[in-house]
Structure formats: structure tokens, C-alpha cells
Amino acid sequence: MSSTGLQNWADALATLSALPQVHCKLSGLGMFDHDWTAESVSPIISTCLSQFGADRCMFGSNFPVDSLTSTYEEVVSRYQYLLPASYHDDVFQNTSKRFYHIENKN
Incomplete structure (x- = not known):
């Protein structure tokens, strides 16, 4: 992604991350x-x-699509x-536990 494209994306993302x-x-x-x-x-x-913080970001693997280019x-x-x-x-x-309301079952 070009630096201009990245900046445009970041600017648009700021609208979402403000919510x-x-x-x-x-x-x-x-x-x-x-x-x-x-x-x-x-x-x-x-x-x-920087926009969402770690408490509103979650990892996603995108598998099996990612397996076309990388291992898990x-x-x-x-x-x-x-x-x-x-x-x-x-x-x-x-x-993800908070977002999807997943509780630990002990």
C-alpha cells in the first residue's frame, strides 16, 4: 500500500475507531x-x-485462506x-472473549 493509500485508509479508519x-x-x-x-x-x-487500543483489537488468522501463502x-x-x-x-x-461474550468454564 502506498503511503498516500495508507494515510487515506488511516483517516477513514479514525471515523470507526472513534466509536x-x-x-x-x-x-x-x-x-x-x-x-x-x-x-x-x-x-x-x-x-x-494506536486507534483502537489493544483492548479493542483481536487476532484473526483468516485460515484457511491464509494457508495459501503462510502456515498458521x-x-x-x-x-x-x-x-x-x-x-x-x-x-x-x-x-475476543469480551466481544463474543465467551466465559471460562472451570
Whole structure:
């Protein structure tokens, strides 16, 4: 994505992220860049995190579509690398549990 395209997208996304009930699923990044790396999608992830916060962002693998370009382990590893460790609990589990009303059954 060009820097102009990224900025236009970020500006439009700000309208959604201003709404507290809207959440962001971090998913499907390989659909537009089949050779994506953590570095190539870093601006997208950074924008989402800065606008929504870790408490309104959740990981999504987009499998089986992502399997055309990456293994599940590669996808998870890239996200783990991109996200600060302090965000992992929220992005990988807490946000989706809250959003989808999933309760732990002990």
C-alpha cells in the first residue's frame, strides 16, 4: 500500500475507531500482499493499535485462506513479533472473549 493509500485508509479508519462499540480484527493481511512479512504490515498493525487500543483489537488468522501463502505458525509468529508483549493477552484472547461474550468454564 502506498503511503498516500495508507494515510487515506488511516483517516477513514479514525471515523470507526472513534466509536467505542467498534472493534478491529487483525486478519487477512496476506490477501493483498502474498509475500507479507511482519515489517511490511507493521504500519497497518500500528495504525489499528494506536486507534483502537489493544483492548479493542483481536487476532484473526483468516485460515484457511491464509494457508495459501503462510502456515498458521508463521502467521501467529509475525503477529507476536509485531505486538508488544504487554498487548498479547488482550489481542490474542481477552478482546475476543469480551466481544463474543465467551466465559471460562472451570
